Amino acid sequence: MRRNANRRRAYTVSHSIFQVRDLLRCFRHSSCSYIDFYGCVLKLCNSIHRHRICFCSDHRFSVSLLLEVFSRRNGLTSRLTCLPLVGKMFDWGRASSLWPVHIATGCCSPEEMALVSPRYDVERFGVLPLPALRQCDLLIVLGLVTHKMAKRVKLIYEQMPDPKYVMAVGACAISGGLFWDSYNVIKGIDRILPVDVYVPGCPARPEAFIQGIRLLQEKIKRGPSK
Amino acid sequence: MSFEAEAMIIKEIEARFHGAVIEAKVQRKRRIAIEAGKEWMRDIAKYLKERFDFAIVVSVSAIDLVQERQFAIVYHLWSPSHRNLTALRTKVPKDSARAISLTPLFESANWHEREAHELYGIEFDGHPDLGRLLLPEDWNGGFPFRKDFKLAE
Amino acid sequence: MSTIRLNWGPQHPITGHLRFILDIDGDIVVRATPDIGYTHRGIEKLAENRNYVQIIPLVERICNVDSFNVSLGYVSAVEDILGIEPPIRARFIRVIMAELNRIMSHLYWLAIFGVAAGLFTLIMWPIADRELFIDLAEMVTGSRVTYTYFTPGGVYTDLPEEFSERTLKTLDYFEKRLKDYETIFLHNKLYQMRTVDVGILSFNDALKFGVAGPSLRGSGAKIDVRQDEPYAAYDAVEFEVPVEASGDSYARAKIRFSEMKQSVSIVRQALKQLPSGPIRVKMPSVVLEGEAYTRVESGRGELGCYLVSNGRTQPERLKLSTPSFRNVSALAYMLRGVKVADVPIIYHSMDIWPLDADR
C-alpha cells in the first residue's frame, strides 16, 4: 500500500486520452481535497470540470460543495463543514461501503469471483459489486492491462464519480508480472492510474484481496493526507 | 506399429496431386504432414475435405523461417470420421507474403487466418475480412510475431 | 427504422474481457460483432524467448480456470518432441487432476451461466463448491488456480497420502450437490423458458464454424479428444461422451452437467486403478529438432498445441489453438436475429473465456 497515491512517474503509453490524466492527477482525494471539507473546494471542482466536459458530464456538484456554497453565501465561512466530526462520518461511510466496479482485465477475475463467494464473502466488509460504474467507487484492476484495455480502464476511471479508489491486483497490474517483456501489456497500472492499494500474487489469493480491502479501509478512515 | 489409414491417405493425395505435393509423410499415429506449393493449397484442401471428411480447420499457424526468408503456413485439419489430423503446410516468401485463403472452403479458418494476417502480415487472397482482431485499434508497431520484432529486454 | 448500436463491454456485467458491438432494431439484434483482444498478451511470442519449462506457467495463464488441462496439452507436446513417455502413475495422476479441473471449470461456467439470466444464488453455490476442488488441487500443488504441476516427463510431486480419501469424500458430497443444481437449474421452469430453443446451432453449422468442446457436442457431434485419441491414461478408464441433438443453450447446459457426472466417475476409476511407481522420468538434456501437435480436451473444448523445435533451448514456434477462439468466431453468426435478452444466455452457453481466445 502506498500512503500517497500521487506518484509522478513518466508513463510511456502515448494515447491521446491519457493526456488528460496528468492534469487530473493532483486532484486525487488523498493528495488534494476538493470533497473533503478543507477549503478550496470550488476552485478545484471548476478546474476538473473544464477537463471533464469532453467525457460525460457538463456539470458536477456534490453535497459538500452545496454546503460550501451555502455557507459562503450566508457568510458562515464554512464553519459547519469544517467540523472534524462530519468529515470523520463521511470517511467512515466511504470506508465501510466500497462498491467495486465490474471490470475484468486479466487472469485474476476468477479469484475476484471467489472473493464474493460464500467462503470469502467480502460483503461482510460492505463490499457490494454493482453493475453500473456510475454508482461505484472502487476500481479493482484485476491483473494485466493490455494497451487495448488500458484506454477503456482509463475511460472507466474517468467516468466513475469521486471519491474513487484504485486497487491494483496481481503481479501483472503491479509491474507487468509474467508478461514483463510483452509488447502489448502495460508494465504496471500505476503508469496510467493513481493506485491506492497493491495486492500481490499471481493470481492474488482471496485472502490477499481481503487484506488489500482492509488496508484501503484503514487508509480512507485516516482521512486525506495534507 | 503400422499406420495403414494414414498411409492410405498419403497415397491417394500423392497419386492425385502428383508434382504438387512437395513432401508427404506420416509423423506419428493420426498425424500426417503434407507440404505443397501455395497455389495448390485450395485444391488439396478441397480434396481432403470431400474425400476424407476433413471438415474442421483446428488451427492455422504461421512460422517465421529466418534462414530461408520464408513464412511457413500450417493448416491443421481434423477429420471426425477418420480421426486424423493433417498438417497442410506451405511456404510463402517473406517479401511478398501472399497466400491463398482457405476461408471460402472452411469457415472455421476465418479467424485463424485473420490472426496470422495481423501478427505476421501475411495477405490471404480471397479472405472476406482481414480486419483487426487482437491488437489495439491504433497499433502501428509492425507485426509482432515476426522474428525481427524484438521484445523488451 | 434506424438501428441502435450498443457497446457491450469490456465494462459490462456479463461480457468479461471482450466486447460485443450489437446493432439492435427494437429488441432484435441485427448484427453482432465480437471484439476480442482485450487481453492479448502475445504468449506465443513470449514463449519463443523462454525455455521449455519456463513456458508452462505462461501457458497456464491463457485459461487459468482450467490450467491443468491447458498445461497438459503443452507438456505432452514437449514430450512428443523429446520422445519421452511419462510413467504410468504419472499418467493416472494427470487424468485425475485434469478431470478435477474439468469439474472446476464447469462449475465456474455454471456460476456465470446462472447469473446470465439474473439469478445470483447460482453464482454463489457453484463457486462455493468449486472451492472444495481448489482445496484438493492446493493440497497437491500448493497453489489455487495456476499449478505448474505437470512437467515434461511426469508430474512434479507425488500425491499426498490423504489425497485419495479426501477426494472420494469431496466427490460424494459433490454428487449430492449436483442433484441440487439440477433441481434449481435444469428442472427450473423459468430456466427452461430462457434456454430451450435459444441460440440454436445446427450440426452442420457447428462443424462449419469449427466450434469445439461441449458446445459442439450439444449440436449432436460426438467429437471428444479423450475418446478419439486417448492421451494420458484415458484408454484405461471407461466413460461416455454425452451428446445432445437439439443444439440449443439448454442442450449445451445439459452436456456440461453430464460431463461433470462422467468426470466424477473417471476420477473414482482412476483413483482405484492408481498404480504405484515413479512419477517422473528424467528430461533429456538435448532437445531434438521436430514438431508436434497435441490435442487435449480441456473444459472448454479441444485445445491444440502446435510446438516446433529447432534444437535450441527455446522453441521456434508455439501455437495454441484454443477452444474459446474457435467458439467466439461462431458467435457473430449465432447472435444474429436473437432478442437482446438472449444474448447473455447464448454467449455464456458457449462457455467462452476471452483470455483463452486472446492468448
Place this chain on the structure above:
Amino acid sequence: MDYFDLLVKVAVFPGMAFITMYAYFVIWLERKLLARVMLRIGPLHVGRVAGVLQVMADFIKLLGKELIIPYRADRFLFISLPVVAVGVASLPLAAIPFDEYWVIFRSEFSLLYVFAAVSLAPIISLLTGWASNNKYSFIGGLRAAYQLLGYEVPVFLSLASVAILSSSLDLMQIVRSQSNLWFVFLTPMGFIIFLISSLAELERSPFDIPEAEQEIVAGWMTEYTGISFGLFYLANYIRLCIVSLLVTSLFLGGWFGPAFLPPMIWFLLKSGSIACLIILIRGAYPRVRMDQLLRICWRFLIPLAIANLAITAIAAALITGKPFMVW
C-alpha cells in the same frame, strides 16, 4: 381535524420517517436474507450487530459522492426525478390504514387513490430513461413502460374481487370486513395474481426486466450517481414496503390477529413476512424475457383474474342475496 395530529402522522408515524425506517430495515433484511440463501453471511462488520449500520454507511457514502449529469441530458428532469420518485413512491402511504386511528387520510375511494399512485412509478422510470440521454437508460425506461401493459390489468382485476367481497372501495372498510375471515382464504387466486403482478410492478426478480443487470447494466438508473442514485434505491424499497403493506391490508386482514399482540404489531409482522417472501423469490428465480412476461400476463394471469372475478361476484351475490350490490 387536528393539524398537529396530521403533521405527526405525515412526518413521523405512518408517514415519511416510518416508511424510511421501514425501507432501511427492508434493505438490510434483503442483504442479509439473500446472503443466507446464497450460503453467505452478508453485512457483518459494519455496525456492532449483524451489519445493521451497513445501509447507513452506504447512504452516507452516497451523500458524499459526486453527482454527474450526463452531457446533453435533460437537466431539470435529471435532477428532480429522484426526489419525485421518492415522493411518488410514498404517496400511497397516505391512505393505508395501520389501525383504526393511524391513517393519514380517509376516503371512500382510497383503494382507487392508492392504485392510481402506485401505477405512477413506471412513468417515473420512463421519464428517467428519457432524461438520462443514455441508451441503456432509454431501453430500460421503454421496458418499464411495456411491462406496465402486462401487469396493470391483472392487478386491477384482482383488486375488483376484493372490492366485491367487502362491498367497498375504502381500504379501512376492506380491512374491517376481514375481521373474521381474511380475504386470502376467500379469494386465494386473487391473492396469488396480485402478488405475481405486484412483483412485476416492483420490477423485482423474476420480472426485473427494466433494470436487467446482465443486459442493460442498471436499466433506467444507469446514469445516476451519488445520492440521486441513493434516492432511487430508496424509492424502490419504499415501493416494496408499500406493496407489502397493501397486500396485508387487502388480503391478510390488516391489523387483525390474536389478541396476545397489539394490532399494530400484527400489521407490521404480516407485511414484514410478505416483504421476506418477495425478497426470497429473488433468490430463487431467474429473470424472464419481456415477451415471456407479456405472455404470462395476457395468456395466463388475465384469464385467471377474470375467472376469479366472475366466481367471486357470483358467489358473493349468492351468499348475500343482493345481485350486483357493490357500491
